[in-house]
Amino acid sequence: LAKTTQPISMDSYEGQEVNITCSHNNIATNDYITWYQQFPSQGPRFIIQGYKTKVTNEVASLFIPADRKSSTLSLPRVSLSDTAVYYCLVGGLNNNNDMRFGAGTRLTVKP
Amino acid sequence: NAGVTQTPKFQVLKTGQSMTLQCAQDMNHEYMSWYRQDPGMGLRLIHYSVGAGITDQGEVPNGYNVSRSTTEDFPLRLLSAAPSQTSVYFCASSPSGVAKNIQYFGAGTRLSVL
Numbered sequence: 001l002a003k004t005t006q007p008i009s010m011d012s013y014e015g016q017e018v019n020i021t022c023s024h025n026n027i028a029t030n031d032y033i034t035w036y037q038q039f040p041s042q043g044p045r046f047i048i049q050g051y052k053t054k055v056t057n058e059v060a061s062l063f064i065p066a067d068r069k070s071s072t073l074s075l076p077r078v079s080l081s082d083t084a085v086y087y088c089l090v091g092g093l094n095n096n097n098d099m100r101f102g103a104g105t106r107l108t109v110k111p
Numbered sequence: 112n113a114g115v116t117q118t119p120k121f122q123v124l125k126t127g128q129s130m131t132l133q134c135a136q137d138m139n140h141e142y143m144s145w146y147r148q149d150p151g152m153g154l155r156l157i158h159y160s161v162g163a164g165i166t167d168q169g170e171v172p173n174g175y176n177v178s179r180s181t182t183e184d185f186p187l188r189l190l191s192a193a194p195s196q197t198s199v200y201f202c203a204s205s206p207s208g209v210a211k212n213i214q215y216f217g218a219g220t221r222l223s224v225l
Contacts, residue, residue: 034212043115043201043216044154087153091212096161097144097169099212101153 004088009106018075020105022088025069030092033064033071034099038085044101047086048073075107083109113137117202117217124192124224132187132220134202142205143185144169144214145177147198154201160185192224 005023012018024033032051036044048055050062050071061074075082085106091099118133136143141162146154146169156169160179174196176188185204189196199221203214 032209032212036214041219043203043219044214045216046213049213089212093209093211096167097142097156097159100156100170101146103153 003100004090004102006086006088006102006105008103009108011108011110012078013110014079015077018078018082018107018109020073020075020086020088020107021070022073023070024088024090027068027090028092030094031068031090032092033062033068034089034091035060035062035073036087036089036101038087038104044087078107078109080109080111083107115202115204115215115217117200117220119220120218121221122223124189124222126192126194126224128192130189130192132189132200132202132222134185134187134217135183136185136202136204136215137183138204138206138215139182140204140215141182141207142211142214143179144203145175145185145187146201146203147171147196148201148219149198157187157200189222194224196222197224198222 034049035047038044048060048062055062063072085104087104089099115136144159145157148154158177160166199219201219202217205214
């Protein structure tokens, strides 16, 4: 199982761009990188998924270098409501559940 | 759309009691999973299912049983509750294929074992 490492916490201010980097040195060839967001007292919510290069949706961008040993979640112009825990997971499309949630990154957005 | 529905939302048990946490999804997803989340921690996988009639163990399966008789339902049974099982339990589902890793989570069940 691919292990991920993220910063435990980050602080930012409203309107800033936030970049959260995740390290996954033993990522397998068929693994995808998936990010989730979790607010207190709620279940995690899918943000974005990618395999290589760059993926962008209405919420975030995901940057993946060529060696795929890390990935960076970019949140443009954060607001107070982006305060949450962000999880990076890697897993394949095999017939199992090989994704594991680590402790995540607790992002605090300040006014 | 209901998505993933978990019942009950809250439950208090005494040590040694048994109970079933219910999970239902209406998205026709093949994959379903149960996680537990302890305070300040990430989610840990208890059991998962890749389709009706098929279940497998995750990271922390001891003390829990599951079954998947239909695509929609994936109940989690606590056999003999212990204080160490006090936690928030989340059920999730996802489709097969490229979207397999995009899981939809329920609102959670908060369980206290006294």
